[in-house]
Amino acid sequence: MDKIKEIQAKIEAKEKEGKELVKAKKFDDAEKIKAELDDLKNELKAEIMFMKDDESHSLVAQANLFSSAEALNSGRQNGQTVASFGGAQPEKKLSASKEYLNAWAKDLRGDKLNEQEREVFDKVNNEFQAAFTHTTENTGILIPDTVAAGIWKQIEEDHPLWDDVTTTRIKGNLSYTKGLGATNTKDWYDEATETEDTELQFGELNLTGCELSRSVSLSWKLRAMAVEDLVPYVQEQLATLLGQALSYAVYSGKGKPSGTETFKPEPQGIRAALAAQAEKPQIETYTSLKYENLTAAMSKIHSKYANGVTFYADNNTVWNVLANLVDQMGRPLFVADVTTGGVGRIFGRTVKVDASIDEGEILLANLGQGYKANVNQDISIVTDEHAKKRKVEYVGYAIVDGGVIDEKAFAILTDEV
Template identity: 50%
Template structure:
């Protein structure tokens, strides 16, 4: 059928349909119009077939497209095509995580990324719990650690690792024989005999739960994430900050990281400890210039370059800030620009709530203490429908121990009997 035949036949059918409408024969006219639709579909098929045939005939001909653009009415020229930015998976996971924590439904790319990350996490770490642990985004964990370290500078200063499972490190404890020495020309150099110890950080379970109302959970996402960072940072910070300073170590039940105070007091003869007793009602032993210099002298000279002084806020302002030399000049110099509240003997004085009352720790934390995160931080949720609250339980496995006691000295308050 040619185009002319199609048009003539269509015109005839349309005229017949119009006559039937004028005569009031609506059902017949509808049937006639259906014939027109059938004819149109038939012609469309024929026209498409002809177009394909013509395209095949001209297939060998290469059309020059240069300068052949056509302006589309109402359209806008596209001069610069901006490529879509690659997906920032860390930020995308943070948003998906926050949405999930707020009880939102994840769909599309959000759900795919969320499931992928947590499947990998659950395959790497197995938990005996009926609640699914969700990996906290790196950006949020960094905020939690930062908040914890702001409150506990000793925790901030220690050397940190993130080794899954057990971390074992050798530490050099001394040279039994063969140290460097001067020799006569004919004398052979002695073989060196080193003594090594071993630190094994197998991990301590750290968990903390917070409970918030459904109403509070419905806050905006940009408010929810800082809220979680602040809440978990403070609570996790308390546990870790105290553990680094005075944790009981592997012998405790439950197991805790080893605190610097604990390690120094456990040494035979406590060679790195100086004592005083300011609260003794009968014969008080005050903190003096000489006791501070005695403590500093116990630190190996190789560690002094990065040493700082740590004590809780009350101890700083009742003991250290009032300390004077033999000429009555104050040893404590207030200074908030160096990362602490003051300086003594060239070292920064840092307030740390993890230190025991009246105890003063002097040392190089980055060289003398190591901490390992054996399992990254995750969080599980539990809904309480009647109370309209939700629990967020953060969980991680960490451990820490003193690498070298010679990096520290402790000025200890003698406990009251």
């Protein structure tokens, strides 16, 4: 271990020497130092791999030390890219800083910010609001990155439908090309036969953003709770409300209004997309669910999506319908299994419970390939005071959109006539 510490000390000294040479504009000498550094780092890795003292025989110790050496060798340390000679360390986002979290939490409680806190708070939110076109209805306060990450994590844990969707975080509008099929045949040709034209047909999925807003109400008395209690409470409540809306949208969202329709824009849900198809080829109706209904639904999935299919249903449908199904030999189709991220398996495919799906309906879906979603604007929050009622409302706001990219990645079993 002494040898390792000695090499690490040499590396630090050489890095310092290299930076000084760069400042003095002695670039040729700096290049020589860089070469010496590479040799030292390789020596460090070799020493770690072949160390003989008792403590180092621990596999955990060797793994940790080797990881450190690899980080040094690749120019990374503690998950951050290490600056090269004369370069600056990457600047940490202010919205992810502890200073902003503390200032945001105090503002959440209605406490007065000191001068330093106000400076951090205003800087983050001025930049945030400048990045988007806001109105008086949607101007909000950016939630600290750590709190927002906690909200998204809880949403994903509580709602498998949203968790399994391929989600991007791109500001502004986003478009995907949807393949609608082609007119080509499977025929082969001889020399005398002219090749038939193949006409590829495409549609487009435009994710322009839909406003998502949910409110958490607290009495003034409750708002006076300690910051360490208030922040997790608001985070949990917003995650619950926003998660319900997002999961609903993935399955049942109505999409954008057209013609004389007047409803508010929502992401396009899978059920809405399948129901809009002529003759609804991806929807299988049943009266009393049987083995044949499941195989018929599986047959509707395009073969390129079949291996990634998951079954989704609400808790009642999973345990009172799917769990009691048997095949033609009387053997149970449902196998309880929590190791795959769901509650069981059917046909080797995972079964997951999601309350957003109507009772009696079963969704077969390859969400990763068949559905796209984009968070155009991350979660912000508006505080709305009600003095007469002595309460405050925390209104969570985000801009999200989503839609089906290929209907053949889905099938729905429904007991609706």
